[in-house]
Amino acid sequence: NIIFCFTNSRSTFYTPGDTAPLLKKMLISLSIGNVPFKKENTFCFDSESFRYLVALQNGIEFNGDERQEYEMSWSTSVTQSNRLIDYIGRNIDIYRIDNNLQSMKHAQYEINHMIRPMLETMRNILRNLILYRMDSLKTLTELRPKVNHCPSTRCLVCKPTIHLVGIFSIAYYQPHVVQKDCRSCDCSSNQHIPMSYMLDYECSKNGWNYNEREMIDMIHELCNISAEFAHFLIHVVCSTKDDPFLIGFVEMIIEENDIYNSQTSNRLNLQLANDLRNLKNKYEQRFNEIHHLENYRKLSNIYYLINNINKYPMIREQLAAVKEGQKIMMKQHEYEIPRISCL
Secondary structure, eight states, X not given: OOOEEEOSOGGGTSSOTTHHHHHHHHHHHSSSOOOOOSGGGEEEOOOHHHHHHHHHHTTOOOOHHHHHHHHHHHHHHHHHHHHHHHHHXXXXXOOOOOTTOOOHHHHHHHHHHHHXXXXXXXXHHHHHHHHHHHTSSOOEEEEEXXXXXXXXXXXXXXXXXEXXXXXXXXXXXXXXXXXXXXXXXXXXXXXXXXXXXXXXXXXXXXXXXXXXXXXXHHHHHHHHHHHXXXXXXXXXXXXXXXXXXXXXXXXXXXXXXXXXXXXXXXXXXXXXXXXXXXXXXXXXXXXXXXXXXXXXXXXXXXXXXXXXXXXXXXXXXXXXXXXXXXXXXXXXXXOOOOOXXXX
């Protein structure tokens, strides 16, 4: 199932060029069996035609010879794309990936899906700690994640609606569908961020599953693991320069303060904002400790933390909604390449 794709290949006349002998030598040196590197499973693409289209959009003029070169680049890339699809249809077999397979990219993928569920879980534990300490109504707030059945976004400009869940005021964000423009508002499309699932809330009187000490311990563990994940994303796989967890903490603090300052003023939200601010400070302290130690965790340790996070029911239910939504999106957009029978 191994194929080789080369880009920007116009300079080597749409061939692998000098890379080919070096690659063959490297493949021979590997102890993973006979890896085929032949014309049949090698595809050479070019990117000049895309640059040409961008240049045209910006009013740059070209002469006839240049235009002909770009047209050849486009035609060659189209031919190679068709070859690739044909090769996949004829020769590629389904390969089931072992669930125990570990890679930096896969860990990054898993962590990115956990950011919002972890942040929302920490905020909800803090809500319930406030309710627990009040010791009055014997109620708690439970998260109810809902699957998105179409690609949805959250508008950063539009204000959420505020609902009272028990005695807590909570912000509800209406999902927006954006194609070329947003169907729900007039705000710019770049003011929208993906919303992988919706979150509902329920006031429950089913009793407490955890005592105060256990909830504090959960908050502490989730905060520390968040710092580990952020450090991994920023300094190990270098997938982002911005700290997604820190951004999330700041957004939640602003949101709770906005609820308190709105017409639905509720002092519980002010208490929650203060608790989130304290948690953010502890998070930053832990992140800095990890960074100064310069003792990066092994990939196996990161997967151990990922598995630990999956043990939290509140997080597991949100992740299940994310994955179910992904399956729905994939089903809506997938195209099955017809298998070509050999004549």
